[in-house]
Amino acid sequence: MTKVLLNRKIAQRIANGHPWVFGNEINRIEGEAAPGEIVDVYYHDNKFAGRGYYNPKSQIAVRLLTRKKEEINDAFFYNRIQQAWAYRQKIGYTENCRLIFGEADDMPSLIIDKFNDYFVIQTMALGMDVWKPAIVKALEQIFSPKGIYERNDVPVRELEGMQQQKGFLSAPFDTNIIINENGLQFHVDIVNGQKTGYFLDQRDNRRAIASIAKGAEVLGAFTYTGTFEIHAAHYGAKSVLGLDISENAVAQANRNAQLNKLDHICHFEAMNAFDALKNWSKEGRQYDMVMLDPPAFTKSREHIQKAITGYKEINLRGMKLLRNGGFLVTSSCTNLVQPDAFLQMIDMAAKDARKKIKQVVFKAQASDHPIVWGLENTNYLKFLILEVTDR
Structure with a gap:
């Protein structure tokens, strides 16, 4: 060795x-x-x-x-995946879950998401990519899956000297599937969706809006395929408008609304959410609830301040779009902006908007994406609900 x-x-x-x-x-x-x-x-x-x-x-x-002098072989990867699955079973994440969350599961640079009986894999470092056949073999032995697909179309692979690629790691299957979440159904496009096709990390947080959505007029920005907005409609919102710049995402969001028979309440439009938040707050539009779930604004430390400025701007605009006593539901998935910095940014946005804020909920990602103390990159999602009132 x-x-x-x-x-x-x-x-x-x-x-x-x-x-x-x-x-x-x-x-x-x-x-x-x-x-x-x-x-x-x-x-x-x-x-x-x-x-x-x-x-x-x-x-x-x-x-x-x-940390042990143990042999790294096929059995090693089988045992690690089996251990990770046992953990998910214990905490109640089985039908759909992040089965392997990289470093948090002692499998650096490996992501495996489970959607029903289908699995999506990302091997983002060369040393993990070498063991891809062993990983696929272990999944077949443990789960007898209906299909396995790799979404290795991620730029970080190029830093490892590898090409971006995606494709079947099993016999081909229909990659447009439907999953269940919190009593709702959602289309998942495994081949063309963002990341692995669906954001499982917000599953629990989507339930957290149940009480505040009832009877509310809701605006959602950066909606992607509309999961938060459809939850709001399901939980009794009066009306829901979702905005996203991607025509494909909006089309899928509207299909998701139809799938759940909520398209009479929930509607999605393709537009630049940054511009809409800015213009509509100036126009004086008002909502009972504004939800913001933007993409990561930075993936490098050099641009952290720029990311914080961007987050502050959209949250300030979101607060201004709220009726007195309305609720801001806001997220950040940039692990480089740690929780304290995120909360400080929200505080500054409230001061600049001349609003008083009251924390209702502050959470991280779902527990199938475990946070390991000392591993900063495992503590990446910030989810916050605030009551916003006039000063």
Whole structure:
């Protein structure tokens, strides 16, 4: 086994359990290691740190899979997936769930989403991509799935020296499926939908609007395929308007409304939500409830401040569109903007909008996307409900 020895001075995070080893933390490498191969990592004093996969083309040179001297083979991946499934079963996430959430499940750079009997995989690092056949084999043994598809059309793969790609990892199947969530049904486009086709992480948060939606006039911005808005209609909203810039997303959102027989309450339009929020707040339009679920505004640390400015702007506009005593339902999925910074931004937006705010709910993602303390990237979703009143 090739041996990777770390510098004397490295970040404490590795000893504390973080699986990433950056290239500048490596002192020397004893032996030869091809990109994607398994290596042993040792601290400067020759104490064993862990075993993981190596890629000199990546800023993250090693991602640790285990802290034990255990063999990394097909059985290893079978056992890890079995453990992750047992956890989801215990906490009640079985029909649709994130089965593997990367580092949180000790499987760095691997995402597996389960939609009924269909599975969607992302292998976003070379060392994990090497084991894709073992991962597919384990899924077939544990679940006997109706289909497995890879959505590796993600730019991060190029940083690992890999191509973007997507396609069947099983016999071909109809990739337009319908899933159940909170008593509702939703179309999932596995091939063309964002990420793996559907955002499972907001499942529990969509239930949190049940009480405040009743009888409300609702505006939703950045709706994607309309899941929050359709929940609002289901929970008794008087009227719901959803906005998204994507014509395809809006078409699917309207199909979802029809699927649930809520299209008489819920309607979606394709338009730039940023412009609508700005213009409509100036025009004095008013709603009882405004929901904001924008995409990540940044994926790099250099643009964090720009992202915070963007989040502040849309939340300020959202507050101005609310009747006195209305509710703002707002989210951020940028893991680089941590919860404290998100709440500070909301506070600044309220002050600039001359509004008083009262926190109703503040949550993270659903528990099938577990948060592991010390792994910042696992604590990425912020979901907030506020009552907004005039000063």
